[in-house]
Amino acid sequence: MRDERKRMSRPVVSHHTTSDSFDNSEFDFISRIKQRAEAARASKTDGLVHGIGDDAAVLVGRNGRDSVITADLLVEDIDFRRTSPPFDIGYKALAVSLSDIAAMGARPLWTLLSLGLPQDIWDTPFATSISEGFLSAAREFGVTLIGGDVSRTPERIVLDSIVIGETRRGRAVLRSRARAGDHIFVTGTLGAAAAGLKLLERANHLRTRAARTRLISGLEELTRRQTHPTPRVECGALLGEGRLASAMIDLSDGLSSDLAHLCERSGVGALIQASRIPVAPLLKQADATNSSQVMRALKDDALNLALHGGEDFELLFTVRPRDAVRLPKRLGGVRLTRIGKVTDSSEGIKLSRNGRTEILQPSGFDHFKHAR
Amino acid sequence: MRDERKRMSRPVVSHHTTSDSFDNSEFDFISRIKQRAEAARASKTDGLVHGIGDDAAVLVGRNGRDSVITADLLVEDIDFRRTSPPFDIGYKALAVSLSDIAAMGARPLWTLLSLGLPQDIWDTPFATSISEGFLSAAREFGVTLIGGDVSRTPERIVLDSIVIGETRRGRAVLRSRARAGDHIFVTGTLGAAAAGLKLLERANHLRTRAARTRLISGLEELTRRQTHPTPRVECGALLGEGRLASAMIDLSDGLSSDLAHLCERSGVGALIQASRIPVAPLLKQADATNSSQVMRALKDDALNLALHGGEDFELLFTVRPRDAVRLPKRLGGVRLTRIGKVTDSSEGIKLSRNGRTEILQPSGFDHFKHAR
Numbered sequence: 045m046r047d048e049r050k051r052m053s054r055p056v057v058s059h060h061t062t063s064d065s066f067d068n069s070e071f072d073f074i075s076r077i078k079q080r081a082e083a084a085r086a087s088k089t090d091g092l093v094h095g096i097g098d099d100a101a102v103l104v105g106r107n108g109r110d111s112v113i114t115a116d117l118l119v120e121d122i123d124f125r126r127t128s129p130p131f132d133i134g135y136k137a138l139a140v141s142l143s144d145i146a147a148m149g150a151r152p153l154w155t156l157l158s159l160g161l162p163q164d165i166w167d168t169p170f171a172t173s174i175s176e177g178f179l180s181a182a183r184e185f186g187v188t189l190i191g192g193d194v195s196r197t198p199e200r201i202v203l204d205s206i207v208i209g210e211t212r213r214g215r216a217v218l219r220s221r222a223r224a225g226d227h228i229f230v231t232g233t234l235g236a237a238a239a240g241l242k243l244l245e246r247a248n249h250l251r252t253r254a255a256r257t258r259l260i261s262g263l264e265e266l267t268r269r270q271t272h273p274t275p276r277v278e279c280g281a282l283l284g285e286g287r288l289a290s291a292m293i294d295l296s297d298g299l300s301s302d303l304a305h306l307c308e309r310s311g312v313g314a315l316i317q318a319s320r321i322p323v324a325p326l327l328k329q330a331d332a333t334n335s336s337q338v339m340r341a342l343k344d345d346a347l348n349l350a351l352h353g354g355e356d357f358e359l360l361f362t363v364r365p366r367d368a369v370r371l372p373k374r375l376g377g378v379r380l381t382r383i384g385k386v387t388d389s390s391e392g393i394k395l396s397r398n399g400r401t402e403i404l405q406p407s408g409f410d411h412f413k414h415a416r
Numbered sequence: 417m418r419d420e421r422k423r424m425s426r427p428v429v430s431h432h433t434t435s436d437s438f439d440n441s442e443f444d445f446i447s448r449i450k451q452r453a454e455a456a457r458a459s460k461t462d463g464l465v466h467g468i469g470d471d472a473a474v475l476v477g478r479n480g481r482d483s484v485i486t487a488d489l490l491v492e493d494i495d496f497r498r499t500s501p502p503f504d505i506g507y508k509a510l511a512v513s514l515s516d517i518a519a520m521g522a523r524p525l526w527t528l529l530s531l532g533l534p535q536d537i538w539d540t541p542f543a544t545s546i547s548e549g550f551l552s553a554a555r556e557f558g559v560t561l562i563g564g565d566v567s568r569t570p571e572r573i574v575l576d577s578i579v580i581g582e583t584r585r586g587r588a589v590l591r592s593r594a595r596a597g598d599h600i601f602v603t604g605t606l607g608a609a610a611a612g613l614k615l616l617e618r619a620n621h622l623r624t625r626a627a628r629t630r631l632i633s634g635l636e637e638l639t640r641r642q643t644h645p646t647p648r649v650e651c652g653a654l655l656g657e658g659r660l661a662s663a664m665i666d667l668s669d670g671l672s673s674d675l676a677h678l679c680e681r682s683g684v685g686a687l688i689q690a691s692r693i694p695v696a697p698l699l700k701q702a703d704a705t706n707s708s709q710v711m712r713a714l715k716d717d718a719l720n721l722a723l724h725g726g727e728d729f730e731l732l733f734t735v736r737p738r739d740a741v742r743l744p745k746r747l748g749g750v751r752l753t754r755i756g757k758v759t760d761s762s763e764g765i766k767l768s769r770n771g772r773t774e775i776l777q778p779s780g781f782d783h784f785k786h787a788r
Contacts, residue, residue, distance in 0.1 A: 081461075091478065091525065103526065103580075106463065115578055117565040153463065154475065158489040158530075188471035190464060193489040197572065204530045204565070204576035206487055209474075213581035248619045294447060338445040360676045 080131040097309070099294060100209070101146040102216045109210045120200040124271075127248060129171045132271040133201070134177025140296065141207040142185055143275035143357040147294035149217035149284015150209035152277060155182055157192040160202035174201070185277045187372065217284050217361070222291035222310035226362035226386040229371070231276050231378045234299060236324035238353020239342045240270030246338050253352060259336055266326050273357040278376030280359055288371055292361040297406075298354040304393060305404035313391035316384035316404060323350045351395075352407045362386055447577040462562035466590060468533045469681070471519040471666060472581070481582045488514040496643075499620060502542045504643040505551025507574070508625075512668065513579040514557055515647035515729040519666035519764040521589035521656015524649060527554055528595060529564040532574035546573070557649045571778045589656050589733070594663035594682035598734035598758040601743070603750045606671060608696035610725020611714045612642030618710050631708055650748030652731055656753050660743055664733035670726040676765060676780035677777035678732065687758035699757050723767075724779045734758055 060406070093102035093110055100114035118137050119125060138155060145152040157178055165171045182189055185208065244267055247256040255350055260267055276294075283289040293306045307314055327346040342349065371380060387394075395404040465474035465482055472486035491497060492508050511525060517524040529550055537543045552785055559579065619628040632639055648666075655661040665678045671693070679686055699718040714721065735743055743752060759766075760763055767776040 057699055092560065095562040101526070101528070103562070105480055106476045113528065113580070114563065115528045115530045115576065117566050117567045117574070117576065118481050118531050119567055119569045119574070121570045150645065156471070156473070156485065156487045156578070158487045160489055160491050187462065188467065190467040190475070191486060193487050193576070195489045195491055196494050197491045197574075198493045198568060200572065202489070202491070202532065202569075202574050204487065204489065206528070206578055208485070351439065 048202060052261050063368065070410045071380075075293075084143055094216065098218050099144040099292075100150070102148070102211075104213075105210055107216075108213045110150075110213055110216055112145055112148045112150040112209045112211065112216055113206065114141050115204055115206045116141045116144065116217070118203045118205070120202070120346045125244075126201070127244075128271050128414065129177075131177035131180070132171035134174040134179075135272055136177075136204070137203040137205045138178050138181040138185075138187075138207070139273050139275045139357065141188070141205040142181070142277050143273070143296070144206050145209040146276050146280025147217070147292050147359055148209065148211065149215060149280055149289060149292060150211040151281040151285075152187045152207050152209040154183060154190045154208040155187045155189060156197070156206040158202075158206075159192065160195045160197040160200070162197050162199050162201065165201070166196065174203075176409045185275070192343045211284050215287065217289045217292040217340040219291055219293050219309040220311075221304045222306060222312050222362040222386050223364070224377050224386050225313055226290050227362055227368045227382050228303075228316065228360070228362055228384040229362050229380050229382050230295070230299070230358050230388060231279055231375075231380060232356070232358040233322045233326075233350075233379075234295070234325040234356050234358060235346055235349035235353050236266055236269035236326050237273060237357070238270075238298070238349045239324070239327055240267040241353075241355065242342060243267055243338065259338065263339065264392065267328070269324070270355065270405040272315040273355060276359050276376065276378055279378050279380075280376075283359070283361060283375050287361060288367055288375075289361040290364050290367075292359055295356045295360055296354055298352045298358065299350065300352050300393075300404050301354070301406040302360055303404070306362070307386075307389070307393055310362075310386075311389050313387040313389050314384055314393045314404075315387050315401070316393075316395050317348060317358060318351075318395055318397035320381065321347065322379070322381045322383075323347060351404070421490055422541065437573075438608055447730065452605075458782065465586075466588065469782060470590050470592075471664075472522070474583075476585075477582055480585045482522075482585055482588055483524040484512050484517055484520045484581045485578065485585065486511045487576055487578045488516065488675075490575045490577070492574070497616075497620065498573070499616075500546050500643050502545035502547075503549035503552070506546040506575070507549075507553045507644055508549075508573055509575040509577045509731065510550050510553040510557075510579070511645050511647045513650050514553070514559070515645070515666040515668070517579050517581040517626040518652025519579065519589070519646050519664050519731055521587060521652055521661060521664060522583040523653040523657075524581040525556060525557045525561045526580040526675040527559045528562060528578040529568070530574075530576040531564065531576075532567045532569040532572070533700050534569050534571050534573065535702050537573070538568065538619040546575075548578070557647070583656050587656050587659065589661045589664040591678045594678060594684050594758050595736070596658070596684055596758050596760045598650040598662050598736055599686065599740045599754050600675075600686060600732070600734055600756040601752050602667070602671070602694065602730050603651055603700075603747075603752060604730040605694045605722075605751075606667070606728050606730060607718055607719050607721035607725050608638055608641035608698050609645060609727040609729070610642075610670070610721070611696070611699055611720045612639040613725075613727065615639055615710065616642060616712060623635070631710065635711065640696070641696070645727060646723040647729055648731045648750055651750050651752075652748075654748050655731070655733060659731040660739055662736050664731055667730045667732055669727045670721065670724045671732065672724050672765075672776050673778040674732055675776070678734070679758075679761070682734075682758075683761050685759040685761050685771070686756055686765045686776075687759050687763065688765075688767050690719060690723075690769035691752065692750070692755045693719065693722050694721060694753045694755075701782055723776070740750075755761060776780055
């Protein structure tokens with residue numbers, strides 16, 4: 045889920061920053077579609093647990109389970125560039141949908157891929173590598189490709205990745221169930237994907253391959269966090285199965301934006317401790333291996349990248365105080381960090397930094413518009 | 417399901433003629449994806465009834481039911497043109513997926529839409545009208561929009577429509593269950609959609625609006641069969657629920673091509689009676705209202721349009737001899753016509769015309785490449 049208003053104002057876009065799930069965004073066009081969808085909803089909604097407005101829809105499933113389903117559309121030159129490794133383009137298309145399923149506390153099982161390919165790469169190793177990346181992610185996370193569509197396109201590569209997962213009946217974790225007093229956690233570390241995007245965009249503006257290589261040298265792990273994200277599949281499923289998370293969302297837009305989405309849906313506020321935010325170590329260590337000007341700027345900006353940078357695909361979730369005690373430090377192979385508390389909605393969403401408390405504006409990738 | 421080899425050779429394409437479900441096509445790229453999907457299939461396929469290779473995938477569903485799911489990708493200037501009414505673009509995107517669900521003998525319930533819109537139509541009445549067309553089809557056929565994605569694109573409109581339906585457990589009608597001796601039926605009438613496409617393509621080449629209007633005058637019903645197809649939702653569901661159809665496919669590529677797909681999957685041959693093919697009356701009557709040269713040519717070509725023209729979205733299905741007697745003349749508001757018989761695979765696929773029997777080559781829309 046990403047905030048459409050901001051993104052539409054950006055002159056250049058990239059790396060999965062303009063796709064927008066049908067969510068709680070106030071953007072006119074999407075909200076109008078949603079209103080119409082409500083009006084068009086058949087009276088027969090038997091079997092529907094939760095429709096538009098979360099990371100995935102929830103349907104009554106088989107044998108005491110619920111099914112969750114999500115679709116993510118990735119378009120060349122909007123969400124990725126053809127300069128990315130084709131394997132990563134395919135891998136990431138599935139990863140972003142797996143992240144949505146994880147954010148529902150569900151376990152992914154099936155996938156469908158609708159793939160649009162232009163004539164110039166049809167039946168080339170480039171196209172094959174896209175499908176291999178997709179299937180590699182499927183293998184890695186135990187999902188089976190059961191269908192989809194392949195079409196030609198006039199110029200651009202298009203991928204729509206659909207994932208179906210399952211939870212035990214009634215166990216899907218929604219965005220809307222956070223309560224004042226809950227603790228706020230994130231998985232992993234933040235900011236690396238946005239820094240990686242910024243590096244790649246800078247590199248794309250350089251004239252020679254040598255200059256591009258020099259810029260990125262030693263920082264491949266950072267750019268990889270952008271092009272090859274790891275969805276928190278096992279952690280998300282365990283948070284759902286163990287009834288540990290009261291509300292959850294995945295970090296696609298960035299902490300400040302996605303926290304705002306969760307708070308809006310739950311009707312709550314939040315207080316985040318800046319000092320507790322797990323800034324990606326890659327950002328802090330970066331100038332040990334690469335002392336370019338852009339990298340120094342990224343390092344100086346590390347907290348902002350962690351607060352507002354998107355596409356880390358970590359999980360942001362809330363935990364009732366009584367459940368926080370049984371929450372392990374690591375879950376599904378990833379570290380869990382408590383970064384704040386849910387407050388009353390009248391408190392708004394705030395950040396405590398250096399002893400001062402300020403309003404935390406959701407700013408997402410907008411931050412980079414000027415820096416680029 | 418459409419045959420990719422032919423379509424890739426066409427210099428200009430339009431109106432949903434190059435999308436290709438992951439199916440039984442021999443086209444290299446798709447079959448290679450399929451092979452890889454097989455190799456990548458998780459050992460855990462508990463819950464999967466039928467994967468890639470039919471109009472939709474089949475999963476074990478709730479309460480003694482199975483779930484069927486399909487996705488169809490439509491891309492501007494490949495599957496439709498922006499000169500089509502935007503309402504129809506949205507309507508057709510859902511209609512083609514509903515047709516896939518009908519061809520499984522299933523009843524559609526839920527839909528997700530991934531919609532890619534270029535900046536120049538974002539938040540315009542044109543874009544709103546696309547979503548209204550989609551939701552109008554949803555209302556008409558009783559399906560509820562439960563999710564999806566909205567993204568910007570650089571230039572072209574993209575729609576990926578996902579539909580989920582249900583059958584009673586084990587009742588999904590596959591392409592692969594036809595047996596020698598079964599009767600072959602089609603719903604409705606054939607050829608109008610292909611004629612409508614041909615008319616629209618001719619009109620697009622005319623310089624003035626007046627000339628375009630003159631060409632199409634009196635033939636709007638024909639072009640509407642192309643831009644606003646009616647999926648056989650109720651008929652398909654009843655064929656499945658009543659266990660009337662032994663095998664089924666929807667007519668997206670054209671009778672000759674889709675029959676070949678069904679026969680290949682079932683390992684059978686077929687003998688079709690040309691005189692029994694229900695050619696669209698619109699084609700026969702057309703020159704009463706419009707005597708343009710192109711229309712006379714279409715009329716002369718009516719049988720070929722019905723045999724090889726695509727996108728009628730009627731259902732082609734086979735019926736065991738013992739069930740044929742209980743098949744009504746009309747089902748779900750549409751006429752059923754027996755056009756031939758399933759034969760042994762050694763017989764191949766043949767057409768009996770004017771007392772002679774010839775091989776029926778699957779030619780799909782290829783027919784129009786030279787005529788255009």
